Amino acid sequence: xxxxxxxxxxxxxxxxxxxxxxxxxxxxxxxxxxxxxxxxxxxxxxxxxxxxxxxxxxxxxxxxxxxxxxxxxxxxxxxxxxxxxxxxxxxxxxxxxxxxxxxxxxxxxxxxxxxxxxxxxxxxxxxxxxxxxxxxxxxxxxxxxxxxxxxxxxxxxxxxxxxxxxxxxxxxxxxxxxxxxxxxxxxxxxxxxxxxxxxxxxxxxxxxxxxxxxxxxxxxxxxxxxxxxxxxxxxxxxxxxxxxxxxxxxxxxxxxxxxxxxxxxxxxxxxxxxxxxxxxxxxxxxxxxxxxxxxxxxxxxxxxxxxxxxxxxxxxxxxxxxxxxxxxxxxxxxxxxxxxxxxxxxxxxxxxxxxxxxxxxxxxxxxxxxxxxxxxxxxxxxxxxxxxxxx
Numbered sequence: 001x002x003x004x005x006x007x008x009x010x011x012x013x014x015x016x017x018x019x020x021x022x023x024x025x026x027x028x029x030x031x032x033x034x035x036x037x038x039x040x041x042x043x044x045x046x047x048x049x050x051x052x053x054x055x056x057x058x059x060x061x062x063x064x065x066x067x068x069x070x071x072x073x074x075x076x077x078x079x080x081x082x083x084x085x086x087x088x089x090x091x092x093x094x095x096x097x098x099x100x101x102x103x104x105x106x107x108x109x110x111x112x113x114x115x116x117x118x119x120x121x122x123x124x125x126x127x128x129x130x131x132x133x134x135x136x137x138x139x140x141x142x143x144x145x146x147x148x149x150x151x152x153x154x155x156x157x158x159x160x161x162x163x164x165x166x167x168x169x170x171x172x173x174x175x176x177x178x179x180x181x182x183x184x185x186x187x188x189x190x191x192x193x194x195x196x197x198x199x200x201x202x203x204x205x206x207x208x209x210x211x212x213x214x215x216x217x218x219x220x221x222x223x224x225x226x227x228x229x230x231x232x233x234x235x236x237x238x239x240x241x242x243x244x245x246x247x248x249x250x251x252x253x254x255x256x257x258x259x260x261x262x263x264x265x266x267x268x269x270x271x272x273x274x275x276x277x278x279x280x281x282x283x284x285x286x287x288x289x290x291x292x293x294x295x296x297x298x299x300x301x302x303x304x305x306x307x308x309x310x311x312x313x314x315x316x317x318x319x320x321x322x323x324x325x326x327x328x329x330x331x332x333x334x335x336x337x338x339x340x341x342x343x344x345x346x347x348x349x350x351x352x353x354x355x356x357x358x359x360x361x362x363x364x365x366x367x368x369x370x371x372x373x374x375x376x377x378x379x380x381x382x383x384x385x386x387x388x389x390x391x
Contacts, residue, residue: 004228005242012101013108015155019251020229020240024262024279026255027240028099036259036277040266041096042167042252043174043275049094050164056087057160064153072125072146074118080153081113087156096163112149121146155247162249170256172201174266174275183283188260271298322368326358329376346385353384 010018012029020027025034045053063080070076088106091097111117120142127139173195180187195201225244230237245251259265259277266275269287276287286299294301330351337347357375361368374380 004230007229007231007233007240010229010242011244013105015105015108015152016244016246017100017251018242018244019255020231020242021254021258022238022240024264026258029101031099033099034259034264034277034279035262036256036264036266036279038096038099039166039170039252039256039259040275040277041094041099042163043170043266045094045096045163045167050167053087053090053094053160054164056083056090057157059083060087060153060160061157064150064157067150067153072121072150074122077113077118077121077149081109084109084152084156087160091159109152112145112152117145117149121149159248162247162252166249166252166256170266171275174268177265178268183263183265183278185261185263188263188265192257192260269298271301322358322361322372325373325376326354329354329378329381332378333381342385349385350381353381 007020010020010027010030012018017028021035025032026038027033028038060080060083063076063083067073067076067080085106088102088109092102124139124142124146127135131139173192176195177183177188177191180191227242227244229240229242231240243251243254245254262279264277264279267278267284268275269285269289271286272289272291272293274287274289276289278284284299286297286302288297288299290296291298291301296304333342333347333350333354336342336350337344342350354376357372361372
């Protein structure tokens with residue numbers, strides 16, 4: 001037997017993969033990430049994207065259940081293959097899944113559901129007893145691959161649900177953590193203990209997720225294999241702890257708590273609202289990401305409020321839909337004056353009217369939402385200028 005594995009022996013398929021943990025990083029698919037970085041990626045998946053991921057997972061689960069209850073058919077296996085490949089294509093666009101080997105995962109699916117394999121599955125369904133020892137070993141090997149192909153549907157259902165459940169958990173934990181004053185490792189551990197052992201918190205967490213009646217919600221029923229690995233990169237020898245995972249939730253939770261153990265934790269930026277990873281006890285409140293609205297990092301925006309003010313002033317003048325409508329009407333009544341439709345006094349009345357409508361839209365949200373556009377129609381402006389009669 002081998003007591004240690006080589007660094008290049010790791011598996012990085014979505015349905016079974018290894019992660020190499022060191023003191024402050026985790027290596028996935030030959031790339032190092034800070035502990036807790038994957039938690040940050042998952043927490044930042046927006047609600048619409050998460051819903052779409054769950055939709056792909058539900059479709060995959062549907063075909064898994066159809067095969068489980070109705071029995072094998074080539075048609076159902078093809079449908080399951082198509083649903084998994086669709087899900088893989090979508091997962092490829094999401095940051096957390098970029099940590100794994102997309103092509104190898106796709107190749108595995110293609111091979112298990114290939115035309116040649118399905119001919120063997122058909123053969124498996126038609127076996128006659130008794131079997132010789134050679135036939136038994138042959139069919140046992142086919143059955144192993146058949147069971148693996150069948151189970152992939154459940155594996156990919158878990159991926160979607162685990163990702164949604166974990167995102168909700170860490171987002172809520174971060175909200176709780178942000179209420180505390182200290183960020184020492186002992187405080188992170190205390191916060192985790194209070195959050196994940198609170199029955200009411202976990203009850204609401206379970207209720208907030210679609211996995212309540214489908215899977216085990218936010219829980220870990222982990223079956224992991226841990227082996228030592230010696231990293232010899234650039235002759236810089238280092239011992240890593242390789243863990244094999246068969247469920248995404250197991251990895252998410254391990255990465256999250258390994259991060260907390262080393263003082264890495266999530267915080268929500270008060271400028272852009274995204275979650276960022278802190279790897280020290282510094283009281284940073286804003287992320288280092290470039291804010292697309294201001295084209296500078298959020299922490300710079302926080303220290304320079306004049307940036308926000310300038311942006312808001314600019315938006316108030318040129319960007320908001322309400323102002324753009326005012327601008328179009330202002331141009332329209334100017335043209336009417338130039339064409340002789342408005343006298344000077346009538347032009348002044350029209351401008352006064354649209355100015356009053358615009359100013360009201362700035363302070364009265366109900367009016368802005370329900371009435372502003374109607375009041376700014378040219379026919380209404382004309383009625384205001386010329387009286388009640390139609391023009």
